[in-house]
Amino acid sequence: MKEIKIAEQPWLSLHRTIRITVDGIRYRLFRASVTVAVIVVAVAFLMNILSESLIKRSVAANTRERIQNARLIYAWSAKLTSPGSLESVVADLANNPPESAIIQEIQGFGDFSDREMTELRQQAAEIAFVFSFFNGLDYAKRRSMIHTATGMGILNRLRTPAGREQFETALARIKSVHFDLPEEKLDALLEATPAVTVQLNKILTARGRAIAEINREVKNKDLLACLAEADHRFGDVIRQAGFVFDSEKLAPIIAVQAQRLIDTLHLEKSMEERPCRQLIAQQANILPADVNVIMMWDYLDSGRFADRYLERMTSAGLDVTGLDAERLVSLARGRKENTALNKAARLTVDAGRGFMGLGERLTWLLFVSMLVCGIGITNAMMMSVTERFNEIATLKCLGALDGFIMLMFVLESCFMGLVGGAIGALLGAIIGLGRVMAAFGVNFFSAIPVGDILLGMVVSVILGTLLAAVAAVVPSYKAARLAPMEAMRVE
Amino acid sequence: MAAVTAEQTNGQNSAVANGNGDRRVIIRTVGLKKTYMMKGVLTEALRGVDIEIFQGEFIAVMGPSGSGKSTFFNMIGALDSPSVGRVFIDEVDVAQLTAEELAYLRCHKIGYIFQSYNLIKYMTALENVTTPMAFGGVMPDQARERGMGILEIVGLKERWHHRPIEMSGGQQQRVAIARSLANNPSVLLCDEPTANLDLNTGQEILELLQRLNKEKGVTVICATHDHRMMNICDRLMWIRDGRIDRMADRSEVHIEVGTIE
Ligand SMILES: Nc1ncnc2c1ncn2[C@@H]1O[C@H](COP(=O)(O)OP(=O)(O)O)[C@@H](O)[C@H]1O
Ligand SMILES: [Mg+2]
Numbered sequence: 001m002k003e004i005k006i007a008e009q010p011w012l013s014l015h016r017t018i019r020i021t022v023d024g025i026r027y028r029l030f031r032a033s034v035t036v037a038v039i040v041v042a043v044a045f046l047m048n049i050l051s052e053s054l055i056k057r058s059v060a061a062n063t064r065e066r067i068q069n070a071r072l073i074y075a076w077s078a079k080l081t082s083p084g085s086l087e088s089v090v091a092d093l094a095n096n097p098p099e100s101a102i103i104q105e106i107q108g109f110g111d112f113s114d115r116e117m118t119e120l121r122q123q124a125a126e127i128a129f130v131f132s133f134f135n136g137l138d139y140a141k142r143r144s145m146i147h148t149a150t151g152m153g154i155l156n157r158l159r160t161p162a163g164r165e166q167f168e169t170a171l172a173r174i175k176s177v178h179f180d181l182p183e184e185k186l187d188a189l190l191e192a193t194p195a196v197t198v199q200l201n202k203i204l205t206a207r208g209r210a211i212a213e214i215n216r217e218v219k220n221k222d223l224l225a226c227l228a229e230a231d232h233r234f235g236d237v238i239r240q241a242g243f244v245f246d247s248e249k250l251a252p253i254i255a256v257q258a259q260r261l262i263d264t265l266h267l268e269k270s271m272e273e274r275p276c277r278q279l280i281a282q283q284a285n286i287l288p289a290d291v292n293v294i295m296m297w298d299y300l301d302s303g304r305f306a307d308r309y310l311e312r313m314t315s316a317g318l319d320v321t322g323l324d325a326e327r328l329v330s331l332a333r334g335r336k337e338n339t340a341l342n343k344a345a346r347l348t349v350d351a352g353r354g355f356m357g358l359g360e361r362l363t364w365l366l367f368v369s370m371l372v373c374g375i376g377i378t379n380a381m382m383m384s385v386t387e388r389f390n391e392i393a394t395l396k397c398l399g400a401l402d403g404f405i406m407l408m409f410v411l412e413s414c415f416m417g418l419v420g421g422a423i424g425a426l427l428g429a430i431i432g433l434g435r436v437m438a439a440f441g442v443n444f445f446s447a448i449p450v451g452d453i454l455l456g457m458v459v460s461v462i463l464g465t466l467l468a469a470v471a472a473v474v475p476s477y478k479a480a481r482l483a484p485m486e487a488m489r490v491e
Numbered sequence: 492m493a494a495v496t497a498e499q500t501n502g503q504n505s506a507v508a509n510g511n512g513d514r515r516v517i518i519r520t521v522g523l524k525k526t527y528m529m530k531g532v533l534t535e536a537l538r539g540v541d542i543e544i545f546q547g548e549f550i551a552v553m554g555p556s557g558s559g560k561s562t563f564f565n566m567i568g569a570l571d572s573p574s575v576g577r578v579f580i581d582e583v584d585v586a587q588l589t590a591e592e593l594a595y596l597r598c599h600k601i602g603y604i605f606q607s608y609n610l611i612k613y614m615t616a617l618e619n620v621t622t623p624m625a626f627g628g629v630m631p632d633q634a635r636e637r638g639m640g641i642l643e644i645v646g647l648k649e650r651w652h653h654r655p656i657e658m659s660g661g662q663q664q665r666v667a668i669a670r671s672l673a674n675n676p677s678v679l680l681c682d683e684p685t686a687n688l689d690l691n692t693g694q695e696i697l698e699l700l701q702r703l704n705k706e707k708g709v710t711v712i713c714a715t716h717d718h719r720m721m722n723i724c725d726r727l728m729w730i731r732d733g734r735i736d737r738m739a740d741r742s743e744v745h746i747e748v749g750t751i752e
Binding site: 006007008009010012013016020023024026027028390391394395396397398399400401402404483484485487488 | 561564565568570571583588589590591592594595596597598599600603605607609611612613614618622623625626627628631670673674682
């Protein structure tokens, strides 16, 4: 007859463990789907916030560049009209890398050696620091330190013993403010201020001369009209005057933007004519007196309206050379795009701070939502364990090891975390995408960081699974420690 | 350790009286006591049980509900530890075993049959039967084959793919019996296996247990209220208030059958 010999129980294969777990989940599909729903909501929340902030960050970087490009024409027409101020030259010197066009241009105007230029840039950076320090103060503090001085006047005031004295006392008194430039550096800078001012003025004078030269060329014409030909002879004029004006890349862009600006202004002016106003009023079903420019641009988005508008312009005796319906629509769209750009720039000023660029409040909110989700999972798993007392005990009577029971429950939770995480990540990404696109407009599609969002989804799924696994530890341990004699109990 | 024999504990009805003195003792308890503490109330479920059960025996454990039958089964089935006393399964002290060894013992040496069948609801009949084999390390193909063989023994080969809810109580209990036989155990512990069944089905289950006992030589220990058990078992044991009230051979009981209860 058989003899009893006792050995160690082997571990059940992972494959078999997973099968038993999955069968169990399938059997309790309803309860499982409730748990999954909790995870879906939490992960969707996480992914929604994550995708929004990722897109915002990308849009912010994207818009900064696009806005700068879109505004090139304004920057250049300003530059060719006014030599600027001492302070604007300081800002140019402090904010641009040495190899940039603007620095080279300044070097040319000032006729400086490389060494002089390096020193001047260093000094400009320190002056810019002093300016930003005082600009950051509130009015009362600023007044107590430097009275009403502004710009280079600040440095000149600090050079007088009385002015310096006032600054030092006020700085010592106001504890909340720290001036980070070392004393000896400030001394050196103040010492050099007259020389620096001379150099800055030299630049301004040279610029002024260059502008006068260009003005001779422009004569009675409009500067904008000249800039529309910046890719031809007028570009050479600009260069000859001493400006660094790239003929390959910059000039064509300036020419196109100038033409657009001319056309835009022409159109906005055309609205003052009766026939044009009437057409818009008719379209909007309002009085001609109430018509405004924004309405005009809105309607010009359609080619058919543009055609009719051009007719009205002609009948009003306006010049329409170079304008057709297509051009009008394109101008309207360009304007819309610019508006969207400006809006995006406004909306993304806060992008990229705090944990993963989420900002402190959202980080905290996210943490709480994860905590709530974790508790939800723990609760669901506790109920699952309680419901299955009999099953667990029976499995133990059949020879299941504690580790198997533990693994079974942790796996169950992990599966739900995986499924819930995947659904949640997808849902969150879609909602986030939708929300951001609704806010910024569709012309930011190219700014969607697809790779980052996919990575974010993977991270969210992993996080959801991990959260579910951690939340299941306590209930699983409870299940594993259950006494097998519970199986004998009859409900 | 003190070797306490059946003669010393109840002075009658021992294996010797059966003419089976050379048979092996498979389960032996010494001074078994169990007290439960519930809500500050101390319940003495077992108050000192000493018994020897021989290999191949069919023992019926009878007693009113609450008398301690299930508690006794938990002790001899290595499902719970006694407050006082010892349980030897094939002369191995259960208290000395590690958790892994206990799992091995429950998996290979003892088959459990419960009043409420306790089948795993999401598994088919065959999966229920093969699960203890999987725990014991049997390869899936082999387990399948053996499982089908056992299902055939209990007469449910055709229903191997049915889940518990698709089967009647009697069929479920037969699957449970098949499952308890999965790893060729030496002992079958049945806690009121027919209590939830009607008379005919109960009879079938009892006959199945008797057949297994006779043909396979499995030791069957069966708690029951069912008087038909007396026609089947070798020995009867009455428990009352956590103590062995009396022990009797079947032959003796038949003589006095009219006087029982
Ligand atoms: N887990 C437990 N906790 C507390 N008391 C229990 C427990 N199990 C059984 N008892 C008590 O022990 C006594 C014997 O119970 P039990 O062994 O289940 O009897 P039977 O199976 O013969 O009906 C009863 O009084 C019961 O209330
Ligand atoms: Mg009982």
